[in-house]
Amino acid sequence: MSLSPVEGVALAEIESGGPEVPERKDVVGRSPGRLAWIRLRRDRTAMVSGGMLLFFMLLALAAPLIEMLYGIGPKEQFQSLLDGFGMPLGYSGGVSGDHWFGLEPGLGRDIFIRLIYGLRTSLFIAFAAAVITATLGVVLGTLAGYLGGWLDAVINWITDLTLAMPFLVIALALTPTLVLRFYGEREAVSPAFGVAVLIGVFAIFGWTSTARLVRGQVIALREREFVEAARASGAGLGHMVFRQLLPNIWAPILVSFSLAVPQFITSEAALSFIGVGLSDETPSFGRMIYRSLDYLQTDPAYVFFPGITIFALVFAFNLFGDALRDALDPKSSR
Amino acid sequence: MWGSLGEREERSAAEYRSRERRQAPMSEVSVAPSAAEPLLRVRGLAKHFPVRTGFRGQSLVRAVDGLDFDVRPGETLGLVGESGCGKTTTGRMLVRLLEPTAGTIEFEGRDITHAGRRQLRPLRQDLQIIFQDPYASLNPRHTVGRIIAMPLQVNGIEPPGGVKARVQELLEIVGLNPEHYNRYPHEFSGGQRQRIGIARALALRPKLIVADEPVSALDVSIQAQVVNLLRQLQRDLELAFVFIAHDLAVVRHFCQRVAVMYLGKIVEIGDRVDIYERPQHPYTRALLSAIPDVTKLGPGGRIRLTGDVPTPLDPPSGCRFRTRCWKAQEICATEEPALVSRGGGQAIACHFPESGPVAGESGGTAGVTVEEVSK
Numbered sequence: 054m055s056l057s058p059v060e061g062v063a064l065a066e067i068e069s070g071g072p073e074v075p076e077r078k079d080v081v082g083r084s085p086g087r088l089a090w091i092r093l094r095r096d097r098t099a100m101v102s103g104g105m106l107l108f109f110m111l112l113a114l115a116a117p118l119i120e121m122l123y124g125i126g127p128k129e130q131f132q133s134l135l136d137g138f139g140m141p142l143g144y145s146g147g148v149s150g151d152h153w154f155g156l157e158p159g160l161g162r163d164i165f166i167r168l169i170y171g172l173r174t175s176l177f178i179a180f181a182a183a184v185i186t187a188t189l190g191v192v193l194g195t196l197a198g199y200l201g202g203w204l205d206a207v208i209n210w211i212t213d214l215t216l217a218m219p220f221l222v223i224a225l226a227l228t229p230t231l232v233l234r235f236y237g238e239r240e241a242v243s244p245a246f247g248v249a250v251l252i253g254v255f256a257i258f259g260w261t262s263t264a265r266l267v268r269g270q271v272i273a274l275r276e277r278e279f280v281e282a283a284r285a286s287g288a289g290l291g292h293m294v295f296r297q298l299l300p301n302i303w304a305p306i307l308v309s310f311s312l313a314v315p316q317f318i319t320s321e322a323a324l325s326f327i328g329v330g331l332s333d334e335t336p337s338f339g340r341m342i343y344r345s346l347d348y349l350q351t352d353p354a355y356v357f358f359p360g361i362t363i364f365a366l367v368f369a370f371n372l373f374g375d376a377l378r379d380a381l382d383p384k385s386s387r
Numbered sequence: 388m389w390g391s392l393g394e395r396e397e398r399s400a401a402e403y404r405s406r407e408r409r410q411a412p413m414s415e416v417s418v419a420p421s422a423a424e425p426l427l428r429v430r431g432l433a434k435h436f437p438v439r440t441g442f443r444g445q446s447l448v449r450a451v452d453g454l455d456f457d458v459r460p461g462e463t464l465g466l467v468g469e470s471g472c473g474k475t476t477t478g479r480m481l482v483r484l485l486e487p488t489a490g491t492i493e494f495e496g497r498d499i500t501h502a503g504r505r506q507l508r509p510l511r512q513d514l515q516i517i518f519q520d521p522y523a524s525l526n527p528r529h530t531v532g533r534i535i536a537m538p539l540q541v542n543g544i545e546p547p548g549g550v551k552a553r554v555q556e557l558l559e560i561v562g563l564n565p566e567h568y569n570r571y572p573h574e575f576s577g578g579q580r581q582r583i584g585i586a587r588a589l590a591l592r593p594k595l596i597v598a599d600e601p602v603s604a605l606d607v608s609i610q611a612q613v614v615n616l617l618r619q620l621q622r623d624l625e626l627a628f629v630f631i632a633h634d635l636a637v638v639r640h641f642c643q644r645v646a647v648m649y650l651g652k653i654v655e656i657g658d659r660v661d662i663y664e665r666p667q668h669p670y671t672r673a674l675l676s677a678i679p680d681v682t683k684l685g686p687g688g689r690i691r692l693t694g695d696v697p698t699p700l701d702p703p704s705g706c707r708f709r710t711r712c713w714k715a716q717e718i719c720a721t722e723e724p725a726l727v728s729r730g731g732g733q734a735i736a737c738h739f740p741e742s743g744p745v746a747g748e749s750g751g752t753a754g755v756t757v758e759e760v761s762k
């Protein structure tokens with residue numbers, strides 16, 4: 054790879070053997086974070102996938118605005134545009150100037166606006182879960198790694214316990230029980246409750262990998278001499294954690310965050326698909342794909358649109374996460 | 388440049404006075420009265436690391452096993468020995484990064500061996516450390532300015548002219564461009580980084596600096612520059628140093644006193660002239676003859692030590708050097724030689740100390756372990 058600035062300086066110094074201060078015009082240094090940003094800017098994959106993500110996020114954020122411009126809401130039904138069997142009239146699932154992606158068979162809701170709102174649900178759940186798990190993981194990992202001793206043992210034990218729990222079984226068993234605790238047998242479950250339950254389930258199971266990662270990094274850093282220098286000067290826990298340790302591990306944390314989001318997107322879809330969590334009226338990729346399977350032969354366009362969107366979303370997130378890793382840690386294999 | 392050195396910040400001055408008053412009765416008990424009170428007084432200092440050996444076995448690495456030495460104010464003590472003999476462990480115990488297993492460390496008459504974090508706070512400012520690895524010793528995410536200001540920040544000290552002015556002053560003292568305080572460590576070379584580490588150690592105006600092989604990781608051409616800087620600082624600021632090195636060459640022009648370590652023990656300690664011109668311990672002689680500069684070598688030849696350093700997990704009985712010593716007798720295996728003073732501040736731990744000039748007559752007795760220089 055190219056000559057890093059450090060190597061350049063070191064070589065120059067050995068060659069000249071003279072004064073050690075190299076003449077440079079810029080006095081403000083370029084931080085490691087800035088260098089990573091410059092590398093990211095040069096990476097075409099990162100720019101394309103990042104642009105796609107930005108586009109998806111804008112769509113999700115602007116969903117109410119789009120609804121206004123589009124003139125159709127996610128719950129509106131267009132029974133008049135369905136035939137006697139509940140199938141959309143016209144070609145490819147009823148695609149038309151009014152309904153860009155066609156209509157749902159049966160209920161006759163507009164697929165395009167439901168996709169936009171599904172994107173909103175999906176990204177909200179995924180980001181909320183990723184933020185909670187990252188926070189939990191960083192706090193627990195740092196405590197375990199830095200303080201060590203019995204605290205480390207306890208946190209490790211909880212981590213192992215969590216990893217040993219079968220995610221799907223617990224999610225399947227837990228959610229209906231939870232719903233029953235708050236709602237009666239026949240009561241309609243509010244959409245927000247379903248979302249909260251999903252985020253909760255992800256938070257309980259998702260923090261372990263970040264905690265492990267952070268713990269390992271903190272243990273490696275704890276013995277580094279710059280950390281010892283701070284300790285030798287009398288620094289307290291706060292300075293150690295927030296000034297010395299965390300600034301050096303935010304890069305892997307950010308990478309694991311950006312790779313966790315697409316995981317939660319697919320998990321949300323999978324759980325919704327098997328009927329855990331979200332109620333049917335909440336727009337969601339998983340629910341849409343689940344419903345579309347009944348019409349796979351009669352209306353293939355119905356599965357096409359949510360399928361392709363979730364694929365593009367997850368793919369873009371993963372590409373971007375990998376590019377981010379490369380930019381933040383140029384030494385890692387490429 | 389360092390005009391204000393005499394006057395420490397008022398805070399510390401007041402603290403010092405009150406501290407001395409408080410501590411006075413204690414020091415009378417623990418320290419024998421002497422004319423020149425040592426700054427640092429180490430007695431029986433030891434560090435044993437418990438390690439796992441094999442399946443469920445536990446044993447002790449005797450990394451440091453009973454050190455006695457003093458450092459007077461403004462004095463430099465060289466701590467020399469092969470890699471793995473416990474120098475770094477000693478240095479870390481002195482600045483209290485490691486908890487000693489046994490022994491006492493007294494600083495200005497106060498026993499600091501087991502002082503808690505609160506009691507250590509004022510002490511941290513008097514005792515600082517410079518690390519061996521200039522790449523690992525600076526936080527890569529901080530600017531040089533933040534790195535050097537860190538000791539001030541964590542101790543809540545606001546220097547008279549402001550933190551930035553103080554940082555720039557420190558950069559100038561260590562020979563770096565004061566304009567570079569906004570740069571990051573990766574933009575500097577090894578020698579420059581080590582200067583940054585020195586500036587950080589100076590930030591609190593310490594009285595004693597432990598320098599753990601500060602130049603071993605540097606290019607040879609830069610080593611001299613950094614050692615010269617340290618010498619100049621030592622003179623200008625009247626700093627005391629514990630200067631750790633793995634050979635006698637680096638220490639030669641820097642230290643007034645030298646302690647030679649072998650497997651966690653001091654085998655010989657003395658003034659510079661004694662160590663370099665009248666070394667009495669066989670190990671000191673071996674180390675000395677390893678210096679590339681052979682002009683001092685007598686006709687006896689260069690001593691080449693054979694065999695490896697034994698493991699501190701299971702050190703040899705009696706004299707620890709006996710497995711590599713060409714003068715070893717039976718008594719060396721059964722009885723451990725004590726560090727005995729031979730007058731003039733020189734002390735040697737050997738049953739059969741050498742006498743006479745360096746590598747003089749020793750050639751004849753050294754047997755196979757001594758090789759001719761011409762060979």
Ligand SMILES: Nc1ncnc2c1ncn2[C@@H]1O[C@H](COP(=O)(O)OP(=O)(O)O)[C@@H](O)[C@H]1O
Nearest residue numbers: 436448450469470471472473474475476477699
């Ligand atoms: N944390 C530790 N645990 C176990 N053994 C250690 C530890 N630190 C140092 N040692 C051992 O103590 C001995 C002395 O190490 P060190 O003080 O680093 O030597 P030096 O600095 O003279 O090279 C070595 O044998 C080393 O393996």
Ligand code: SF4
Nearest residue numbers: 706709712719737738
């Ligand atoms: S005590 Fe014996 S073995 Fe040890 S250094 Fe002296 S002569 Fe050699």
Ligand SMILES: [Mg+2]
Nearest residue numbers: 471474475600
């Ligand atoms: Mg060492």
